[in-house]
Amino acid sequence: MALLEVQDLHTFYGSIEALKGISFQVDEGEIVALLGSNGAGKTTTLRSISGLERARSGSVRFAGQEIQRTAAHRIVQLGLGHVPEGRRIFVNLTVEENLMLGGYLLRRTPHEVQLRRDEVFERLPRLLERRHQLAGTLSGGEQQMLAIGRALITRPRLLALDEPSMGLAPILVQAIFHTIAEIRKSGTAILLVEQNARQALRLADRGYVLETGSIVLQDDAKALAENRRVQAAYLGGEPEVAL
Amino acid sequence: MSVFVQYLVNGLTIGSFYALVALGYTMIYGIIRLINFAHGDLFMVGAFAGWLVVAAAAGMHLPVAMQLLLALLIAMLAVGLLAMGIERVAYQPLLKSSRLSILITALGVSLALENGAMIAFGAGFDTFPANILPLTGFHLFGAQVGYVQVAMFALALLLMVGLYLFVQFTPVGTAMRALSFDQDAARLMGINVEGVVLITFLLGGSLAAASGVMMGLYYTQINFMMGFLMGLRAFTAAVLGGIGNIPGAMVGGLLIGVLQSLSAGYISSQWQDVIVFAVLILVLVFKPTGIFGERVVERM
Ligand SMILES: Nc1ncnc2c1ncn2[C@@H]1O[C@H](COP(=O)(O)OP(=O)(O)OP(=O)(O)O)[C@@H](O)[C@H]1O
Ligand SMILES: [Mg+2]
Numbered sequence: 001m002a003l004l005e006v007q008d009l010h011t012f013y014g015s016i017e018a019l020k021g022i023s024f025q026v027d028e029g030e031i032v033a034l035l036g037s038n039g040a041g042k043t044t045t046l047r048s049i050s051g052l053e054r055a056r057s058g059s060v061r062f063a064g065q066e067i068q069r070t071a072a073h074r075i076v077q078l079g080l081g082h083v084p085e086g087r088r089i090f091v092n093l094t095v096e097e098n099l100m101l102g103g104y105l106l107r108r109t110p111h112e113v114q115l116r117r118d119e120v121f122e123r124l125p126r127l128l129e130r131r132h133q134l135a136g137t138l139s140g141g142e143q144q145m146l147a148i149g150r151a152l153i154t155r156p157r158l159l160a161l162d163e164p165s166m167g168l169a170p171i172l173v174q175a176i177f178h179t180i181a182e183i184r185k186s187g188t189a190i191l192l193v194e195q196n197a198r199q200a201l202r203l204a205d206r207g208y209v210l211e212t213g214s215i216v217l218q219d220d221a222k223a224l225a226e227n228r229r230v231q232a233a234y235l236g237g238e239p240e241v242a243l
Numbered sequence: 244m245s246v247f248v249q250y251l252v253n254g255l256t257i258g259s260f261y262a263l264v265a266l267g268y269t270m271i272y273g274i275i276r277l278i279n280f281a282h283g284d285l286f287m288v289g290a291f292a293g294w295l296v297v298a299a300a301a302g303m304h305l306p307v308a309m310q311l312l313l314a315l316l317i318a319m320l321a322v323g324l325l326a327m328g329i330e331r332v333a334y335q336p337l338l339k340s341s342r343l344s345i346l347i348t349a350l351g352v353s354l355a356l357e358n359g360a361m362i363a364f365g366a367g368f369d370t371f372p373a374n375i376l377p378l379t380g381f382h383l384f385g386a387q388v389g390y391v392q393v394a395m396f397a398l399a400l401l402l403m404v405g406l407y408l409f410v411q412f413t414p415v416g417t418a419m420r421a422l423s424f425d426q427d428a429a430r431l432m433g434i435n436v437e438g439v440v441l442i443t444f445l446l447g448g449s450l451a452a453a454s455g456v457m458m459g460l461y462y463t464q465i466n467f468m469m470g471f472l473m474g475l476r477a478f479t480a481a482v483l484g485g486i487g488n489i490p491g492a493m494v495g496g497l498l499i500g501v502l503q504s505l506s507a508g509y510i511s512s513q514w515q516d517v518i519v520f521a522v523l524i525l526v527l528v529f530k531p532t533g534i535f536g537e538r539v540v541e542r543m
Binding site: 051052071072076081084088090092104105150151154 | 417
């Protein structure tokens with residue numbers, strides 16, 4: 001059964017129709033890539049799912065429940081995590097405070113929050129060294145790790161990641177993708193928005209291609225990576241050999 | 244020397260009242276970027292609420308200490324709830340519209356509170372019962388320090404420290420600091436932003452009420468317009484400390500109180516507000532971020 005099921009979703013910014021009736025799904029434990037060029041509507045898709053943007057019509061079902069009209073903070077509670085574009089960590093708070101806020105929903109059991117925070121520190125040791133530092137003083141890669149770590153504290157069933165590798169050096173991109181693979185192993189499904197289509201398709205099970213607010217292609221990740229149109233538009237034209 | 248100390252003691256006492264009100268300005272500004280012009284009037288409503296409770300409790304022949312305690316607690320609760328109601332009804336629907344419309348709404352709320360109080364309590368002065376507070380005290384460097392002054396200052400300080408600890412060390416307090424920086428990201432942490440904003444108004448309102456009750460007891464006279472000047476002075480204090488900054492509001496309030504007391508003492512009480520507002524203008528010109536504020540304010 002689908003964990004996330006989006007049907008005929010329309011989202012507007014004023015009179016601009018940013019999503020023109022998209023439908024897709026993410027199954028339990030799956031990694032699904034959402035590809036598309038700048039302005040295609042990838043970020044809008046994630047924001048419409050997590051409740052930051054109100055879709056005008058259509059349906060979003062998560063774990064069998066309709067959430068299209070649910071408030072953002074309740075959607076998180078249901079187990080849908082969202083690491084937004086540009087990280088959006090709280091730069092005025094310390095690393096530790098950022099993680100504690102990731103556990104805000106568990107605030108009545110502080111002990112549990114500490115346990116899970118320590119788990120994040122274990123997985124991302126760089127954060128441990130910098131726990132008392134203001135988050136704004138972290139490097140770009142560390143900030144991204146913090147943004148992901150913060151979203152993991154609630155142990156979401158689905159994690160939506162918006163361009164986690166944006167602006168990072170290749171070695172850090174590898175580290176991020178490695179982390180994503182690890183997260184999936186722990187049972188969390190992932191909806192991955194990426195400019196780095198090659199890497200994303202290598203990691204993903206399936207993928208969708210978004211163009212100006214509509215889904216124009218959907219297939220297994222492998223088939224997408226071999227697709228001519230995808231190669232021309234998102235993989236720089238050369239055939240993918242590394243697969 | 245002894246005169247100077249006297250002015251200092253008096254200044255710190257009224258400064259602690261200013262600081263309590265300034266905290267509300269600064270917290271509300273920090274969280275939703277609103278200069279809540281109605282905040283001074285909440286202080287006034289608090290003074291009247293305390294006055295009503297004292298009258299009722301005295302009628303029931305409760306001991307004075309009990310009268311004062313009840314006045315403080317009931318006024319804080321009532322005004323805190325009033326502040327929440329105002330936020331929910333008047334401000335929340337406008338949070339997504341232009342800054343100007345919410346600012347004008349705040350002015351409207353201020354007028355409504357002032358005129359409401361005038362209708363309810365009349366345009367004249369009401370007084371707390373004489374001698375409800377002890378007039379005794381002690382000498383310090385030749386200055387006369389009332390026990391009442393000490394108690395009020397200590398209470399104000401206690402409330403301020405309590406607030407600081409709450410904001411700094413509890414999850415909800417951390418959520419306040421987070422959402423003042425990035426509301427969407429706060430929502431993604433599962434924070435009910437509207438709820439946390441309401442809590443901020445609850446806290447701000449009850450601190451203003453505590454200040455109102457203490458100031459009413461201290462000067463014994465209260466009036467429906469008393470929130471106006473207090474609002475201006477507390478706002479000045481918040482700006483002086485760096486608006487949005489909690490320790491800044493505390494220090495700013497104490498500084499304004501002392502400055503006002505010194506200028507009233509050494510120059511003339513007619514000049515005290517001129518001097519206070521001259522300071523506001525100088526701060527705005529030379530250090531717009533205030534004493535503690537270093538981060539740039541305008542982000543919305
Ligand atoms: N807040 C907004 N107000 C108005 N238009 C918006 C807003 N946010 C996005 N848009 C428009 O909606 C469309 C989709 O934007 P979106 O941010 O979802 O694209 P994207 O696929 O995430 O792009 P990128 O790869 O550059 O991040 C674009 O045309 C964009 O200009
Ligand atoms: Mg985007």
